[in-house]
Amino acid sequence: MSSSTVTATIRTILAEHARLGTDVSALSDTDDLYAAGMTSHASVTVMLACEDEWDIEFPQQMLKKSTFASVAAIAAALAELGVGEQASA
């Protein structure tokens, strides 16, 4: 999976689970999702959906508010766990 596909999938997950006040497509990759209306409750759902999608587990040290603060932040966290690396290399 390329990194652009990863980003697209993150956006699909956000559209389904982040319960934002605005349309995800209106946000840039670096826009703050919490400022856009994502609650900490919703961020938990987003995290579980990511784990299911890529069959991964976020380790304890990544379980911070900032990990899920933007599309780019989530993509960076996923990259650290090896998601999206192979195809983009």
Next chain:
Amino acid sequence: MSDVAARAALADVVALGRRIGVETAAVHAADVDDRARFPKETIDAFRAEGLLGALVPAELGGLGHDLRQAAAVVREVARSCASSAMVLAMHHIQVASLVRHGSTPALTEFVRRVAAEQLLLASATTEIGIGGNTRTSSCHVERVPGPDGEVFRLTKQAPVISYGQYADAFVATARRAADSPASDQVLVVCEQHGVTLTPLSGWDTLGFRGTCSLGFTLEATGPADLVCATPFGDISSATMLPTSHLLWSSLWLGLAEEASWRAQRFVQKAARKDLTATPPGAPRLAALMITRQQFASSVEAVLSRYLEIADDPEETSAIDFMVAINALKVSASTLVVDVVNQAMLICGIQGYREDSEFSLGRLLRDAHGAAVMVNNDRIAGNTAQLALVQREAR
């Protein structure tokens, strides 16, 4: 501060809290409870000692106490009058939030005035129609030009504003702007002279009757630089939520300790009357002392943990800490009722009577407030969700 100096400073504030508790709060507690009236005498005593500025740093004119010292005073006062202690606790929660997160010179100046003028701060963080979740707001901040610069306007339907009629200022949550989502909240300091309160409901409750937590429509206006720009979600996780649960738990601990000591004095009195046998309540007292120690230890443990990480927002918003602070609230609010119940069995009819030195009626009624102020079931639901994502540190 060295450990020895810190212990001495803590002993001093404990003594201060005990003195206000015994000399003032205890004297008026029954009347405050009976008439559901504001504990004015005790709050005046706090003011006389500068305690409304306890958490204001010394360089801003406050006493510069840390949360452990503030909690110690709340715990001592709670032994005499839980309502007085709750007013002080709720005031401290607002001050702590503004001290750590005040984002403008005007907010810093306001904090300085809290200490200098001993201003009492009330909280308007709940709202009718949001289902009890303080992390969402329906009302919003409106900014309009004024003669001396931009001013804010805010109208909020608050189901409770504790001691609203006696506060000098209100710390309210609201959406940042008209087009902000419900979770994009800010804190706004609303000074009393810019506020109109219209009562929506009364306050005739089982316990904590002196907090006078009526519902109000709050209409407020003031300079726009009293709006704190820091996202409220960050203030909540770093300061407001942990400070609330730690101060409340300390208060409930003080309440439990008072009930426990009444039971202990009761058993000791019985022991003196019959020197040939151990009093019947003694074994149960031994069990009660275990619960009391567990309770005190759990409050102390989470307090120490918080003091270590309080200035690190990554740590205070981490799942492990959120689980710990939630667990403390639920366990402390459950234990306080347990302790008073056990004390009641030990004191028997003397505890059940309203006119004995071992009376536990008001303590029991106040204790039941603990589980319903921020309902334990709501917190348990939140913890259950966190449990889905908590991972072991490796």
